[in-house]
Amino acid sequence: MTFKTLAALFDELPLHDGMTVSFHHHLRDGDAVMNTILEAMEERDVKDIHLRASALFPVHTVAERLVAAGRIERITTNYMNGPLALLVSKGSLRGEVVMQTHGGRARSLIDNERPVDVAFLAAAAVDRDGNATGREGKNPFGSMGYAVEDALHAAVTVIVTDTVLDEPLTNPQIPAREVDHILLVDAIGDAQGIMSGTLEMTKDPLGKRIARDAVGLLDALGIFRDGVSFQSGAGGTSLAISAGFNRILAERGLTASFFSGGITRYQVEALEEGLVERLYDVQCFDDVAVASLARNDNHIAISASRYANPKDPERIIKDLDVVILGASQVDVDFNVNVTTDSYGRIIGGSGGHADTAEEAKLTVIVAPLFRGRTPLIVDRVRTITTPGKDVDCLVTERGIAVNPARKDLQDRLREQKVPFFTIEELQDICHRFTGRPAETKRHDRIGQVESRHGTEQDTLHKIKGE
Amino acid sequence: MARSYLFIPGNVPRMLTNADVFEADALIIDWEDAIHANEKDEARELTTAYLESHRPEDTLVYVRINSEAGLIEKDIEALRESTIDGVCLPKASSSVLARYEELFSDKDPYPVIALVETPTAFFELDRIAAHEHVFALFLGGEDFRTAIRAQRTENDEEILLARSMVVLAARAQDVTAVDTPFTSLQEEGLAADCLRAKALGFDAKSAIHPDQVATINRTFSPSEKEIRNALRIVKRHEEEESMRFSLDGKMVDKPVIERAKSLLEKARLYGLLPREDKE
Amino acid sequence: MKKEIITGSLESSDCLIRVAPADSLEIELETVVREGYYDHIKKLLEETVRAEEVDRVRIVCQDRGALDYTIKARLRVALRKFKEEGHG
Numbered sequence: 001m002t003f004k005t006l007a008a009l010f011d012e013l014p015l016h017d018g019m020t021v022s023f024h025h026h027l028r029d030g031d032a033v034m035n036t037i038l039e040a041m042e043e044r045d046v047k048d049i050h051l052r053a054s055a056l057f058p059v060h061t062v063a064e065r066l067v068a069a070g071r072i073e074r075i076t077t078n079y080m081n082g083p084l085a086l087l088v089s090k091g092s093l094r095g096e097v098v099m100q101t102h103g104g105r106a107r108s109l110i111d112n113e114r115p116v117d118v119a120f121l122a123a124a125a126v127d128r129d130g131n132a133t134g135r136e137g138k139n140p141f142g143s144m145g146y147a148v149e150d151a152l153h154a155a156v157t158v159i160v161t162d163t164v165l166d167e168p169l170t171n172p173q174i175p176a177r178e179v180d181h182i183l184l185v186d187a188i189g190d191a192q193g194i195m196s197g198t199l200e201m202t203k204d205p206l207g208k209r210i211a212r213d214a215v216g217l218l219d220a221l222g223i224f225r226d227g228v229s230f231q232s233g234a235g236g237t238s239l240a241i242s243a244g245f246n247r248i249l250a251e252r253g254l255t256a257s258f259f260s261g262g263i264t265r266y267q268v269e270a271l272e273e274g275l276v277e278r279l280y281d282v283q284c285f286d287d288v289a290v291a292s293l294a295r296n297d298n299h300i301a302i303s304a305s306r307y308a309n310p311k312d313p314e315r316i317i318k319d320l321d322v323v324i325l326g327a328s329q330v331d332v333d334f335n336v337n338v339t340t341d342s343y344g345r346i347i348g349g350s351g352g353h354a355d356t357a358e359e360a361k362l363t364v365i366v367a368p369l370f371r372g373r374t375p376l377i378v379d380r381v382r383t384i385t386t387p388g389k390d391v392d393c394l395v396t397e398r399g400i401a402v403n404p405a406r407k408d409l410q411d412r413l414r415e416q417k418v419p420f421f422t423i424e425e426l427q428d429i430c431h432r433f434t435g436r437p438a439e440t441k442r443h444d445r446i447g448q449v450e451s452r453h454g455t456e457q458d459t460l461h462k463i464k465g466e
Numbered sequence: 467m468a469r470s471y472l473f474i475p476g477n478v479p480r481m482l483t484n485a486d487v488f489e490a491d492a493l494i495i496d497w498e499d500a501i502h503a504n505e506k507d508e509a510r511e512l513t514t515a516y517l518e519s520h521r522p523e524d525t526l527v528y529v530r531i532n533s534e535a536g537l538i539e540k541d542i543e544a545l546r547e548s549t550i551d552g553v554c555l556p557k558a559s560s561s562v563l564a565r566y567e568e569l570f571s572d573k574d575p576y577p578v579i580a581l582v583e584t585p586t587a588f589f590e591l592d593r594i595a596a597h598e599h600v601f602a603l604f605l606g607g608e609d610f611r612t613a614i615r616a617q618r619t620e621n622d623e624e625i626l627l628a629r630s631m632v633v634l635a636a637r638a639q640d641v642t643a644v645d646t647p648f649t650s651l652q653e654e655g656l657a658a659d660c661l662r663a664k665a666l667g668f669d670a671k672s673a674i675h676p677d678q679v680a681t682i683n684r685t686f687s688p689s690e691k692e693i694r695n696a697l698r699i700v701k702r703h704e705e706e707e708s709m710r711f712s713l714d715g716k717m718v719d720k721p722v723i724e725r726a727k728s729l730l731e732k733a734r735l736y737g738l739l740p741r742e743d744k745e
Numbered sequence: 746m747k748k749e750i751i752t753g754s755l756e757s758s759d760c761l762i763r764v765a766p767a768d769s770l771e772i773e774l775e776t777v778v779r780e781g782y783y784d785h786i787k788k789l790l791e792e793t794v795r796a797e798e799v800d801r802v803r804i805v806c807q808d809r810g811a812l813d814y815t816i817k818a819r820l821r822v823a824l825r826k827f828k829e830e831g832h833g
Contacts, residue, residue: 372810437781
């Protein structure tokens with residue numbers, strides 16, 4: 001059914017205390033949908049809400065308020081930052097926070113773990129039959145990858161949109177048969193905030209140095225060849241590495257097989273220049289990617305399951321050669337933390353970090369050796385986002401470390417006369433600047449980091465209130 | 467034998483701490499133009515504290531001190547116990563150099579990069595270059611341009627004479643010639659500017675931003691072709707045990723062999739020798 | 746109004762030091778790396794004051810992730826100016 005008002009929709013929904021509602025984060029920091037829905041739930045006095053969002057951003061102020069008021073009881077997500085994350089870190093949730101991975105979230109939805117009662121999924125447009133897409137409409141955001149499993153597996157699926165198309169959609173990402181209701185709103189979000197994932201290549205000379213060395217490392221390891229597959233994040237240093245990667249492909253007349261993950265204009269340019277055969281796009285980071293997805297058949301929108309679900313036999317990342325990832329901390333066993341800062345405050349989350357690290361043949365972490373006075377390399381990361389067994393190399397501005405488990409890589413680098421350190425040596429270099437931080441106490445448990453396979457990987461602790 | 471001299475402001479901790487990761491052969495920590503008059507004390511203390519605890523091992527370190535009376539004394543006093551490789555002396559002239567020397571009563575003065583940027587300096591350039599402690603002449607193009615009331619032209623024609631004079635004086639006295647920095651932060655233009663400087667005979671160039679270092683290093687490194695050629699000359703020289711022979715129909719004699727050897731030395735220093743020739 | 750001496754800045758990797766006359770030695774520290782380094786920085790400040798032989802002074806340090814050399818340098822300059830002005 002199509003509803004023009006929230007009230008009419010909510011009269012139809014099976015509301016109950018303790019219900020689980022889900023959202024996707026394709027609108028990023030421009031999302032208006034979650035705030036609208038949560039306000040309506042508050043009005044209907046729904047209590048003990050379990051919020052399952054693929055990611056949470058500073059724009060989600062209603063969630064923040066409802067956590068503080070105790071109305072949201074539990075949160076399950078793959079990433080969160082801003083004031084809401086701080087509030088959760090301070091222990092404001094009555095129930096637990098569970099930090100999943102993109103692949104793990106898809107897997108758990110399919111396996112019916114923490115089942116979703118109602119999925120509220122923003123779409124850029126629907127046609128008259130109720131097929132939904134992210135590509136057209138007033139606020140196009142491209143791929144709807146993180147919404148597909150919600151639509152398929154939630155008990156009730158509500159599409160929230162601001163555009164109804166007269167022409168039928170030929171290739172919808174969410175087919176009408178999976179849609180129970182459609183809610184029409186004035187705007188699903190604010191275009192500027194939606195593109196807040198847009199990042200520029202780093203201007204920071206430190207980031208550029210790291211990017212240069214990372215590309216040099218890939219070259220020494222013989223990565224550059226026809227058919228190579230590659231993924232990197234949308235952080236400034238990662239984008240500089242993408243640009244360097246493309247430059248080498250162009251110089252040597254090579255063609256990569258695919259780039260995957262979140263897609264930016266850097267990958268689109270490579271596709272259009274014939275440097276890569278296909279883009280597998282779970283999320284568009286900028287309007288160039290959105291436009292490309294709409295017109296280029298080799299720019300393929302994929303679901304989160306197809307992207308990274310460990311149980312999906314067709315998952316793209318099982319064929320991934322190289323992934324470049326960031327870190328807030330790395331420890332001497334190569335465990336990586338991108339979930340919390342050094343003191344346990346939630347500042348992000350895995351997203352696809354742990355998924356791609358486990359599957360890619362080569363996982364390279366790039367990060368500055370210290371930020372301000374805070375060391376990158378520690379004896380034990382505060383929170384394990386990605387286990388060290390899945391991490392192969394670390395590139396910092398003062399040197400490279402290689403996981404001792406990857407003797408093959410070490411041999412290759414020796415052969416190529418590329419200098420590298422043990423991670424303990426790099427840690428010593430770091431400590432020469434920062435000194436060794438004092439041991440910090442851990443406070444009460446607030447939740448867990450869940451591995452992509454669904455097991456508890458690490459505990460999240462409350463931070464001391466200021 | 468530095469190719470690149472990177473300026474780092476002397477009162478910014480974040481930049482000092484990372485100064486050595488940008489692959490510049492030499493750093494010039496600035497206490498002069500980059501530092502406001504009421505921050506000079508802080509810059510002196512911060513720089514010396516940095517050098518005490520984090521002196522970069524594989525990078526040459528110079529400090530651009532102030533030439534004015536009242537500041538130069540304090541600058542030299544602050545550097546008394548320092549491990550710097552030398553100073554960069556702005557507004558260099560015979561009298562500034564004389565004052566500089568006087569401040570070292572109990573120890574040898576630090577080697578000097580003479581920053582020539584005043585019109586009068588060009589009328590005693592040979593004396594400056596010949597000064598006992600001067601090991602490099604460094605053209606300060608911006609101040610020079612202002613001082614002679616010139617306008618910037620597309621190919622920097624207005625400083626061509628000054629550039630050539632610096633190279634000439636450096637060659638006459640066997641010191642290093644360092645070119646003025648490229649002042650635009652746009653990437654384009656830098657490579658051409660470096661090539662122009664190299665063609666004029668400069669040995670090195672200064673950088674005002676870390677991003678400029680890679681291009682400068684590349685330009686002022688011996689090229690692959692130059693290295694290959696030098697290797698052939700030296701090999702032939704060793705095989706024939708001769709100081710005079712012909713190669714590819716050209717006569718090779720002592721100056722050519724020595725130039726080849728010094729080029730290979732530079733290439734070795736910057737890790738540019740082909741693999742089998744390392745160690 | 747007692748005259749205050751200020752050195753450093755609130756830029757990242759720097760610290761702002763304020764020094765003013767007091768009846769005894771007082772040190773106030775606010776730092777972004779409180780959990781890992783509070784005690785260490787406090788001790789560093791105390792040692793630096795002792796080395797400069799000043800004891801009737803109030804020191805406020807607002808640290809933005811400065812390394813030891815920076816904290817030491819900022820405090821030393823502040824204390825030397827403090828002494829030049831006839832305090833201590």
